[in-house]
Amino acid sequence: MTSATMAAPAFKNWRGKKIAVVGAGICGSLTAWVAQQAGCEVHVFEPDRDKKSCSFTAAGMLAPMAELESSDDNIYKLGLQSVSLWPQIIKALDCPVFHRHNGTLVVSHRQDVGVFNQFVNVLKNKLGEQFSSSCELLDRQNLEPELKNLGTALYLKDEAQLDSHQTLAALHHSLQKGSHWHWQRSENISPYRVNELEFDWVFDCRGLAAATDIPGLHGVRGEVIMVHAPQVNIARMVRVMHPRYKIYIVPREDNRYMIGATEIQSDDAGPISVRSTLELLSAAFSVHSGFAEARILKLDTNARPATMDHQPIIDHQAGLTRINGLYRHGYLLAPAVVEKALGALGIDVASILKQGVYADCI
Ligand SMILES: Cc1cc2nc3c(=O)[nH]c(=O)nc-3n(C[C@H](O)[C@H](O)[C@H](O)COP(=O)(O)OP(=O)(O)OC[C@H]3O[C@@H](n4cnc5c(N)ncnc54)[C@H](O)[C@@H]3O)c2cc1C
Known part of the structure; x- marks a missing residue:
């Protein structure tokens, strides 16, 4: 994984921290949802009311083995980790999500x-x-x-699948209920700042729209x-x-x-x-x-x-984390990549999933 990991967690306690997530495809939605579960004050910025984003097109296969034909051990391991995380995530969501683990x-x-x-x-x-x-x-x-x-x-x-539309709908439902949802395109994204608003941390999950800020995307x-x-x-x-x-x-x-x-x-x-x-x-x-x-x-x-090497990117700077490059593996990788990205900042996704909403896990 192309990843510049922070030396130390950003905050000892994330509860109540004001964070922005830009882009609510599968990567941003999952990042925002985990942060919400961790007790953050989450603001999501997403302009796409027509469900045109790449995450809505996906077939929803969680296929680490079949994908191994053209990918590598890193994608395989992250994929297996995600396959094991998805049932826990789906169980914690309010709306039903079609998920089948039958190979x-x-x-x-x-x-x-x-x-x-x-x-x-x-x-x-x-x-x-x-x-x-x-x-x-x-x-x-x-x-x-x-x-x-x-x-x-x-x-x-060991392969599984889920309904990508239902997954996004369920995540968006939770976020629109428990967070601040802005139907807005963010024009200015920088450390601690989105659209002139100030945050404790910003997550840039714009998918392909971030190509101007991520070389080679x-x-x-x-x-x-x-x-x-x-x-x-x-x-x-x-x-x-x-x-x-x-x-x-x-x-x-x-x-x-x-x-x-x-x-x-x-x-x-x-x-x-x-x-x-x-x-x-x-x-x-x-x-x-x-x-x-x-x-x-x-x-x-x-x-x-x-990305050029088809590996996901987690790029941390003070006040700004970019997660991107999920390529043909958005659903296959998102839980494991988000776990890694937030883990480096001090948010323990496994504990959140184990202990439930607003658990004392950070
Ligand atoms: C045909 C097809 C089939 C696929 N099948 C699978 C599959 O079976 N399994 C699998 O794991 N993956 C699959 N994928 C891959 C998967 O869809 C992608 O990896 C994934 O959608 C990428 O998610 P993302 O959240 O990074 O980006 P996106 O889904 O592109 O989300 C980015 C979001 O950011 C928003 N945004 C952009 N600019 C701004 C801005 N300035 N301000 C605010 N918001 C902004 C966009 O509106 C969008 O909602 C498939 C893809 C395709 C095309």
Whole structure:
């Protein structure tokens, strides 16, 4: 993690400290919520009433193993830590959040078994001994009966998912109830100061909008399609290995599925292309013919905030902490990264989650 950690906690006691959080995507919302639980007077600045931020586009996969194909041990460990923190966070929220911890099935068509085997080998190399405890190669999988025809599968047991909209809604609900919510874009963000207001500490969680202050921060475009498919009954996340496009299918409640894949090095968040739409939907149809009659509920695109090395950034200065660069892992990383960032300042997230709201934990 690219991180400049403070030598000592900022305050011995954060209770009653006036803090500002700029940006209420998943990173800012979670930071603000933890600070609220720690007894701070929290002010959130967020201009986006239309739910257009990257965090609303996310498929909500908590997939440290599947992501390991293109990431590293740091992301993997932070991801596992977040997977274990999410149930505690969700339990503490007032509103229900769909969260399921039943793993991912990695599959391929028979003609693409080479790509599948390559994926298995990468995971074996990166996970070492842990491969056999967290992954299972299934010759004829019965976990998802409607995908039986796909042959060999790799089951990644420890992966989970949540509904990103419900998660943000629940966090925002708590914050709007217990904190000061400003529907405002912050133009001036500096140590101890936002929009000419003074604070004891400022957290900058603006995602890609912070690119002017974080060298190398850039956008990586992603596209996702939400469908309603009453003829498809899949309970687990599915990754389909394919030589050109690897897609994921994420089941949500009521036979809704999120289908996504493409990643383009561009910060363009314009509408989804015809090519991507065709590829994603054809690939989903090739996995399960029931997608033919599915209804398209939403086509969405966004640009993920990424650093040059695709590692998250925690940058502390006196009076200002910037947390950013969550890239394609916003939900996978946010709890662990926020825990690390606030931990360095003297706020113990684990105790807060263990002891409950306004616990004496700082
Ligand atoms: C198609 C797609 C699928 C994805 N799927 C997954 C997934 O399955 N799992 C996963 O873990 N991650 C996923 N991601 C990645 C995830 O969405 C991002 O990593 C995450 O949303 C980044 O969160 P953030 O809070 O840092 O930034 P953002 O979500 O961009 O939030 C930044 C917030 O700051 C606000 N803001 C900006 N400027 C200002 C200002 N001047 N003043 C006040 N507020 C401001 C914005 O309005 C915004 O609300 C996906 C991303 C995409 C595009």
